Amino acid sequence: MSLSVDDDPRIIEFDVRTDEMLVNMGPQHPSTHGVLRLVLRTDGEIVSEIEPHIGYLHRCAEKIGENLTPRQWIPYTDRMDYLAAMNMNLGWALAVEKLMRLEVTEKARHLRVLIAELGRIASHLVGMGAYGLDLGTFSPFLYAFREREKILDLFEEACGARLTYSYITVGGLTADLPAGWLRRCEAFLDQFAPVIAEYHALLTTNAIFVKRTAGIGVLSRELAIDYGCSGPVLRGSGVDQDLRRDGESIYTSMYDGYAFEVAVQKGGRYPRDHTYPPVPADAVLGDCWHRFFVRMIEVVQSMDLVRQAIDRYASCPGTIGEPAKLTEKLPVGDAYLETECPKGQMGFYLIGDGSAIPWRARARSSSFSNLSVLAELCRGCLIADVPAIVGSLDIVMGEIDR
Amino acid sequence: MSERGTAAPRGPGFLDLLDEALPGVVSGRNLEALDPWVECPPERLTELCRWLKTNRHVRFDSLECITAVDWFEPDPKKAAKVSWQPHLEVVYHLWSTDARVSLVVKVKLPRWAGDTPGRLPELPSVAGIWRTADWHEREVFDLSGVMFTGHPDLRRILCPEDWEGHPLRRDYVMPLEYHGIRGK
Numbered sequence: 001m002s003l004s005v006d007d008d009p010r011i012i013e014f015d016v017r018t019d020e021m022l023v024n025m026g027p028q029h030p031s032t033h034g035v036l037r038l039v040l041r042t043d044g045e046i047v048s049e050i051e052p053h054i055g056y057l058h059r060c061a062e063k064i065g066e067n068l069t070p071r072q073w074i075p076y077t078d079r080m081d082y083l084a085a086m087n088m089n090l091g092w093a094l095a096v097e098k099l100m101r102l103e104v105t106e107k108a109r110h111l112r113v114l115i116a117e118l119g120r121i122a123s124h125l126v127g128m129g130a131y132g133l134d135l136g137t138f139s140p141f142l143y144a145f146r147e148r149e150k151i152l153d154l155f156e157e158a159c160g161a162r163l164t165y166s167y168i169t170v171g172g173l174t175a176d177l178p179a180g181w182l183r184r185c186e187a188f189l190d191q192f193a194p195v196i197a198e199y200h201a202l203l204t205t206n207a208i209f210v211k212r213t214a215g216i217g218v219l220s221r222e223l224a225i226d227y228g229c230s231g232p233v234l235r236g237s238g239v240d241q242d243l244r245r246d247g248e249s250i251y252t253s254m255y256d257g258y259a260f261e262v263a264v265q266k267g268g269r270y271p272r273d274h275t276y277p278p279v280p281a282d283a284v285l286g287d288c289w290h291r292f293f294v295r296m297i298e299v300v301q302s303m304d305l306v307r308q309a310i311d312r313y314a315s316c317p318g319t320i321g322e323p324a325k326l327t328e329k330l331p332v333g334d335a336y337l338e339t340e341c342p343k344g345q346m347g348f349y350l351i352g353d354g355s356a357i358p359w360r361a362r363a364r365s366s367s368f369s370n371l372s373v374l375a376e377l378c379r380g381c382l383i384a385d386v387p388a389i390v391g392s393l394d395i396v397m398g399e400i401d402r
Numbered sequence: 403m404s405e406r407g408t409a410a411p412r413g414p415g416f417l418d419l420l421d422e423a424l425p426g427v428v429s430g431r432n433l434e435a436l437d438p439w440v441e442c443p444p445e446r447l448t449e450l451c452r453w454l455k456t457n458r459h460v461r462f463d464s465l466e467c468i469t470a471v472d473w474f475e476p477d478p479k480k481a482a483k484v485s486w487q488p489h490l491e492v493v494y495h496l497w498s499t500d501a502r503v504s505l506v507v508k509v510k511l512p513r514w515a516g517d518t519p520g521r522l523p524e525l526p527s528v529a530g531i532w533r534t535a536d537w538h539e540r541e542v543f544d545l546s547g548v549m550f551t552g553h554p555d556l557r558r559i560l561c562p563e564d565w566e567g568h569p570l571r572r573d574y575v576m577p578l579e580y581h582g583i584r585g586k
Contacts, residue, residue, distance in 0.1 A: 054560065055558075055561060055562070062570060063569055225463050225464050225499055226464075226532060226534070227533050227534055228534030241499055241502075246502045248504075334435075334437070335437065336437050336467070336495050336506070347466055347467050349467065349493070359471070360469070360472075362467070369534055369537070372533070372534070372536065401560060402560075
């Protein structure tokens with residue numbers, strides 16, 4: 001009796017045995033969010049190893065920072081996370097203010113909250129829209145950009161720029177809001193609130209989207225902390241940390257009197273989870289779906305903060321004050337400050353030596369650390385899952401390469 | 403609200419515990435600074451870091467940032483006025499996710515090993531303690547020229563593999579040409 005191929009599955013297995021293959025993804029791949037090159041070692045459809053190559057967008061920002069005064073470096077911080085330039089400006093401005101022991105006026109503080117939270121919404125909208133794009137659905141991207149456009153219009157009205165604002169600066173802001181701006185901002189929020197349901201219908205509860213993200217790329221709490229992950233990547237793994245609440249007093253005092261709940265799952269529940277679609281049964285804490293969902297919650301949370309900031313700013317007496325002089329001398333000493341940017345905890349470190357130019361300017365990028373965990377997340381996943389995992393980290397190469 | 407700003411978990415009491423556990427490891431300190439820091443000799447860095455991560459008082463389980471600072475003034479006129487000797491300083495910013503406090507560890511290194519320009523100073527790697535250090539040490543090696551001994555894969559990360567020199571050194575000279583691309 002002869003054994004045919006159909007009888008013994010092992011023979012078929014043996015016949016189609018695959019070889020290990022190196023696959024190069026990027027640096028111009030559309031799903032790599034800029035210029036990121038990934039080298040995948042694959043066995044059939046399975047990724048056994050992944051090696052990110054970065055640096056394609058390296059512009060020596062730190063070296064430039066050693067040759068400019070802190071206020072002159074503000075435009076360079078714009079170009080780090082260019083999707084949340086307002087938050088980058090704020091991070092650097094606060095770090096310099098920490099070293100100079102400078103305080104901004106009450107009105108400037110509320111305006112900063114207002115602007116930073118709008119920036120967070122804009123950044124998360126890109127994160128969400130581009131994530132849909134990574135997974136092969138084009139429409140959410142257009143829905144997200146439709147609303148982001150309105151935020152950019154508001155920013156343009158306030159400071160004249162649509163991408164690289166340099167609006168928040170050391171000692172305050174470069175200009176006050178134009179007349180009627182608050183009303184237009186409120187109109188945007190009123191119009192934006194019901195749109196969130198569309199996003200949930202398009203992505204959060206979409207069966208294909210859930211299949212592609214739930215249970216994929218699970219990042220444990222310990223690993224997230226060990227790799228220095230932060231922001232939605234850290235909170236998506238269930239770590240209850242948000243620098244707006246837990247950070248240094250110079251930063252948390254900005255949010256004094258503001259009510260918000262950190263977007264993290266505690267005891268199996270997200271804050272106010274009755275207002276969101278339910279967590280799918282396949283989702284595991286720390287997977288791509290949870291990282292995405294934390295961002296969606298933060299959009300609503302930021303809307304709420306913007307509303308609070310509008311009220312406080314409108315009723316606050318006084319002015320936003322004057323920014324520091326362009327060539328203000330820095331005291332001798334060093335200061336490090338991390339702020340909660342949309343992508344994670346962005347840290348700025350500067351050393352003053354008594355002159356107007358810092359001896360050292362350092363930017364600690366959140367996406368840099370968030371991306372470093374990729375090799376760990378992709379070990380053993382399918383090739384098709386790689387864009388899903390990279391997209392869920394919501395990285396910006398401008399910030400990683402600096 | 404956060405406990406930051408209060409000195410309790412990283413104040414003198416905490417340092418006494420540190421001194422008790424690892425005598426002589428802290429060679430300098432400033433707890434009055436904006437960010438309180440301790441300094442340790444390079445050869446005892448891993449010992450200190452391992453204790454900071456695993457001790458039962460305040461566990462600094464997260465390494466946020468590694469920075470190298472080049473204390474060197476290339477201009478001889480200005481160099482005559484500065485109060486410090488040329489050296490490299492590597493700064494570690496640590497964070498405790500439970501206690502929500504930070505601590506800074508500083509290490510002083512010679513600019514060049516054995517005073518021979520071009521020979522990079524060595525420092526033990528902490529990549530085995532915090533995995534954040536893996537990429538951060540690669541960046542410091544790439545831009546500031548510190549050789550981290552025991553690092554699993556120390557290569558350039560931001561600059562191309564065949565780049566020469568370490569751009570964040572103060573005496574770094576911009577190359578005039580790179581693969582046919584003109585510099586200045």
